[in-house]
Amino acid sequence: MTELDSLPDDVRQAVAETRERVAALHAELPRWGLVSWTAGNVSERVPGADLFVIKPSGVTYDALAPERMVVCRMDGTKVEDWTSTGLNPSSDTAAHAYVYRHMPAVGGVVHTHSTYATAFAARGQEIPCVLTMVADEFGGPIPVGPLAIIGDDSIGRGIVETLEGQRSRAVLMAQHGPFTIGADGRDAVKAAVMCEEVARTVSIAQLKGPVAPLPQDMIDKLWYRYQNVYGQHAEGAS
Amino acid sequence: MTELDSLPDDVRQAVAETRERVAALHAELPRWGLVSWTAGNVSERVPGADLFVIKPSGVTYDALAPERMVVCRMDGTKVEDWTSTGLNPSSDTAAHAYVYRHMPAVGGVVHTHSTYATAFAARGQEIPCVLTMVADEFGGPIPVGPLAIIGDDSIGRGIVETLEGQRSRAVLMAQHGPFTIGADGRDAVKAAVMCEEVARTVSIAQLKGPVAPLPQDMIDKLWYRYQNVYGQHAEGAS
Amino acid sequence: MTELDSLPDDVRQAVAETRERVAALHAELPRWGLVSWTAGNVSERVPGADLFVIKPSGVTYDALAPERMVVCRMDGTKVEDWTSTGLNPSSDTAAHAYVYRHMPAVGGVVHTHSTYATAFAARGQEIPCVLTMVADEFGGPIPVGPLAIIGDDSIGRGIVETLEGQRSRAVLMAQHGPFTIGADGRDAVKAAVMCEEVARTVSIAQLKGPVAPLPQDMIDKLWYRYQNVYGQHAEGAS
Amino acid sequence: MTELDSLPDDVRQAVAETRERVAALHAELPRWGLVSWTAGNVSERVPGADLFVIKPSGVTYDALAPERMVVCRMDGTKVEDWTSTGLNPSSDTAAHAYVYRHMPAVGGVVHTHSTYATAFAARGQEIPCVLTMVADEFGGPIPVGPLAIIGDDSIGRGIVETLEGQRSRAVLMAQHGPFTIGADGRDAVKAAVMCEEVARTVSIAQLKGPVAPLPQDMIDKLWYRYQNVYGQHAEGAS
Secondary structure: OOOOOOOOHHHHHHHHHHHHHHHHHHOHHHHOOOOOOOOEEEEEEOOOOOEEEEOEOOOOHHHOOHHHOEEEEOOOOEOOOHHHOOOOEOOOHHHHHHHHHHOOOOOEEEEEOOHHHHHHHHHOOOEOOOOHHHHHHHOOOEOEEOOOOOOOOHHHHHHHHHHOOOOOOEEEEOOOEEEEEEOOHHHHHHHHHHHHHHHHHHHHHHOOOOOOOOOHHHHHHHHHHHHHOOOOOOOOOO | OOOOOOOOHHHHHHHHHHHHHHHHHHOHHHHOOOOOOOOEEEEEEOOOOOEEEEOEOOOOHHHOOHHHOEEEEOOOOEOOOHHHOOOOEOOOHHHHHHHHHHOOOOOEEEEEOOHHHHHHHHHOOOEOOOOHHHHHHHOOOEOEEOOOOOOOOHHHHHHHHHHOOOOOOEEEEOOOEEEEEEOOHHHHHHHHHHHHHHHHHHHHHHOOOOOOOOOHHHHHHHHHHHHHOOOOOOOOOO | OOOOOOOOHHHHHHHHHHHHHHHHHHOHHHHOOOOOOOOEEEEEEOOOOOEEEEOEOOOOHHHOOHHHOEEEEOOOOEOOOHHHOOOOEOOOHHHHHHHHHHOOOOOEEEEEOOHHHHHHHHHOOOEOOOOHHHHHHHOOOEOEEOOOOOOOOHHHHHHHHHHOOOOOOEEEEOOOEEEEEEOOHHHHHHHHHHHHHHHHHHHHHHOOOOOOOOOHHHHHHHHHHHHHOOOOOOOOOO | OOOOOOOOHHHHHHHHHHHHHHHHHHOHHHHOOOOOOOOEEEEEEOOOOOEEEEOEOOOOHHHOOHHHOEEEEOOOOEOOOHHHOOOOEOOOHHHHHHHHHHOOOOOEEEEEOOHHHHHHHHHOOOEOOOOHHHHHHHOOOEOEEOOOOOOOOHHHHHHHHHHOOOOOOEEEEOOOEEEEEEOOHHHHHHHHHHHHHHHHHHHHHHOOOOOOOOOHHHHHHHHHHHHHOOOOOOOOOO
16 A cells, blocks of 8 residues: 555545646647647645645656656655656656745646747846736736756745745746746646747847836736636626 | 527527637637637627627637627627526627727627737837738738727727728737737638738848838739639639 | 530549649648648649649638639639539639749649748848758759739749749749749649748848858759759669 | 568567657657658667668658668668668668767667757857756757768768767757757657757847856756756656
């Protein structure tokens, strides 16, 4: 009997459902052109447990069945499980774990090297808030985080220090690439898709010279409205 | 019995057919690379009724079955319908409604944030008429509309004031993105596809310096010919 | 009985086979990203007859069944045919016909508005021979043709005058887009695909400044070799 | 009986398995957008034999069944085989063979003309190590090789002289395109995919001006870590 088997029934059920969701969400990364080969990963917190589920390291998107998603503790170590076929979690697991430990409201984390967002990261330049879509989704510029070595806590710390208390759900880690957070895995994936979309559009616009940001009061109004009216979570959308 | 049920049979039939068309047209947006996630919408006027059909807010393109398309009155309010599963219409509905109220010949409206057209919008620069394809499709430059807040009539008014009496079926709303109009939904979708195509081509051409527009008399001839000869709606196309 | 029915059996068979090929080749245009909506067309000469087959005007690539391909005489007029459902040929048919009349070795013609090739056309700039792939496929720079009005013979004449006696199977018609020719329809489609490929690569390379062309003797050797050794039409490929 | 039939059973089995792998790997080239038409090829050394398997010349990716993959000796000549339907090997075979003869640890070779990597090659400029992904995958800048004529040993020699003793598995052959090597065919394909990915990202970043490389000690740490920890070939990935 493995460690996972010994968990209470409802937690094992929650793990199984999270694995289904995380496996399915990985298909969104190649679909929206965010990744080459295996270079991106999604994780999601297991509701009601001190666990999260993340992509195995170095495995292609074609081979991401739910039972291959790796279950981790909050310190980033792997929960042994007879169904996981011995796969190790993503080499970015420490960064995901750090975010979950320090940002309790975060339920999902995504990391990619999506082209245009990473091009901003290569230069250490934020994505300015020059479009209504940036204001809607990120509430202001998408900030740059520090250049950090992979493997210890420095990436996770850089993410948390940059995003804490900010509207933006995306950070461009310098000379590395974007990390996004969200209420759950799907929300973090959406942030990754929109981060690349606005990076691409702004990058192309900037090739002809600087672009003026939106006025701050318009940014505030767009952000407020999008949080409260857009989608199906509120009455009154017009 | 809902409000929709109480409509005459022929109107209910027209609503059903419009929903089918609008649902199918949404598949063209990701197909031609015009949208990320849910960031674009198509609407179409219901023939013979003071109604139009539009995408529900925040719903992905995979989930756009005909019965989920929302039926709206000309003031942009939703017609209650037991089949619509309570979905709210797109957050851009007020702008679509304004266009239908003020431009009676318009039967379809499309809004996207397609990359290159939005990059022109970010700079507040029109797409100049430097290619035969721009002259064919738009009869001249694609104009820029005002920077307007989402949610009241200012977007709709900006679209109508910019396009009224013009050849162009596309307007680049400043720091926001393109809106296109057409005789029906399909025609407006075509305009959205071609707007992005010419935006991309002209943007790439301009990276090496300014590009000279076509002579006005050639623009006029191309426009006249394309309106009268192209396609299957006229005899004599050679 | 229609005019097509009255043709000899072997010609009717050749027409049927050409229609199959031309319908299938149109699928290559969206596949390689050369076209938006309906903006591109392929034609092929019918072997052993003074006829060619071309795309109907304004019809989408999803609806291009063989029986919808339009059969034309060498003057560009349509051969009546009960299977063709009354469709008119492409609005570019006059240009295709002109090429077939004046270049007897040409068996296929393709016209697109593919993005990067059209960006060169917008500026009236040739694609310089800076890559082995340009030398292999085109034997030198891809030339620019004149700005010509659509609908009379001026496009066809511009194509023929630019390509006659040249190695290049592609011409960039100024402020319009590329036309390519080939031994048959497939060869012309290949030229269209490779023309866009080299246009894209060279365009990106040129953004950082001018790029030196290959030495002429290397261009000559690459061209000779590719004509005589590449592919399966010759022994000795290494 | 052909030459291939006369090989020992275990070698014939190894040839069959290599053909399966090489055929399947070719599907990765269009999937990741590395090739147009037929312009790219994969080869792999046959384990336990002085043979390698490579794409036939000028054949499209749709038609790449295992039995059509061509078996070659180490001098690049074709092994006659009744199943190979007489196809000639890729026109780049001499270069692949040269690499296998001079780099015994190399088990796979890939050649493409992928857009952004070839744009660097057109200018004769290396891809600088400005991103963690470049350090991870290539351990430093991706170097440029000499301008070499196709068909004799000069391409192979240029590849070997540039890559020998280097970390990088990719070389940008000047005014031609990238070649990549790997422990096997799959590893070389991964290098081709990642080479284009970093070329695209760095190219876009450089459009706004020079980008500073990573510090050398960070490059060394990232490279060491990626070789030893990433993926499923080692315990301890976090």
